[in-house]
Amino acid sequence: MSLEVGKAIEGGKPVKELHLNAYAKINLTLDVLEARSDGYHDIETVMHTIALHDSVTLREAGAGVEVIVHDGEVPNDHRNLVMRTAQLLRETFKVDRNVQIELTKRIPVAAGLGGGSADAAITLIGLAQMWKLRLDGRELLALSLKLGSDVPFFLEGGAAVARGRGERLTLLPPLPTTWVVLARPQIPVSTTWAYKQFSGSTPAGRPNTAAMITAVQREDVREAGRLVSNVFEDVIAGSHPVVGDLKARILRGETYGAGMSGTGPTVFGLMANEAAALRVADNLRALPDVDVFVTRTFAEAR
Numbered sequence: 001m002s003l004e005v006g007k008a009i010e011g012g013k014p015v016k017e018l019h020l021n022a023y024a025k026i027n028l029t030l031d032v033l034e035a036r037s038d039g040y041h042d043i044e045t046v047m048h049t050i051a052l053h054d055s056v057t058l059r060e061a062g063a064g065v066e067v068i069v070h071d072g073e074v075p076n077d078h079r080n081l082v083m084r085t086a087q088l089l090r091e092t093f094k095v096d097r098n099v100q101i102e103l104t105k106r107i108p109v110a111a112g113l114g115g116g117s118a119d120a121a122i123t124l125i126g127l128a129q130m131w132k133l134r135l136d137g138r139e140l141l142a143l144s145l146k147l148g149s150d151v152p153f154f155l156e157g158g159a160a161v162a163r164g165r166g167e168r169l170t171l172l173p174p175l176p177t178t179w180v181v182l183a184r185p186q187i188p189v190s191t192t193w194a195y196k197q198f199s200g201s202t203p204a205g206r207p208n209t210a211a212m213i214t215a216v217q218r219e220d221v222r223e224a225g226r227l228v229s230n231v232f233e234d235v236i237a238g239s240h241p242v243v244g245d246l247k248a249r250i251l252r253g254e255t256y257g258a259g260m261s262g263t264g265p266t267v268f269g270l271m272a273n274e275a276a277a278l279r280v281a282d283n284l285r286a287l288p289d290v291d292v293f294v295t296r297t298f299a300e301a302r
């Protein structure tokens with residue numbers, strides 16, 4: 001988490017502000033184990049945060065909970081996870097303080113990069129601090145899981161393996177800083193739709209999660225790149241061939257490995273160096289309807 005306390009002036013009075021960064025993630029592996037009786041699936045996934053981030057400002061202002069979003073695609077009402085986070089805390093702990101949450105989106109939306117979940121986790125941590133709720137790790141974890149399966153991971157970020165619905169987390173040492181290219185085709189892929197497609201299919205291959213964990217623990221980026229794997233990739237690429245095309249283009253560069261993140265449609269490449277990342281990005285930018293980002297693996301000090 002990146003916390004910066006500032007003061008804004010409202011009506012001549014100083015207002016407390018927290019400036020936070022919410023970092024996106026990539027899934028180095030993603031496996032679905034089985035459907036659970038509660039309608040969710042048990043998953044097993046190795047995730048890593050990247051430097052691409054949204055900015056979240058929490059400000060003691062407004063009336064109740066107000067959300068301002070600098071991105072036309074994302075709602076500013078109860079559908080926004082940061083609004084739900086603030087409401088959950090206010091209801092659970094009977095807080096009646098006002099908060100204005102200003103969100104600047106840079107993480108592409110519904111892209112498999114966990115943007116909404118990252119925003120929610122950082123808002124949860126920030127509001128708990130602003131409202132002096134003194135929550136311990138277990139309480140934060142329980143609250144975060146109410147907001148979404150990926151939210152617990154973002155409380156810590158860095159590298160981790162998540163199991164169960166996403167709440168059983170084992171932290172891993174972060175990878176040495178590695179250049180990452182992201183290619184996001186402008187096609188909508190909802191997580192619900194992706195799970196439906198997956199349920200009717202037999203994945204050709206499954207990730208070797210144990211080997212990926214060992215590679216990450218050994219800080220072996222080359223081996224981690226070789227082991228990148230996601231059970232959703234074939235199903236999504238079946239309906240959206242652009243996913244396979246983007247991966248093939250990335251793999252033609254100097255890369256350790258490439259694959260789809262989350263339930264897609266973003267494809268990422270772990271690149272050998274900055275020049276390789278920039279070259280591949282230029283090549284991808286020549287394609288229509290694809291957003292391209294160059295970033296790095298990133299972890300805050302634990």
Ligand code: ATP
Pocket residue numbers: 073074075079080081082103108109110111112113114115116117119120150191262263264
């Ligand atoms: P995941 O990898 O967890 O499936 P994602 O990156 O695919 O997430 P998000 O960017 O989190 O998807 O957005 C998914 C949906 O959530 C969108 O329909 C969006 O309108 C809604 N949403 C709610 N809150 C937010 C938020 N703070 N930022 C982005 N999307 C949000």
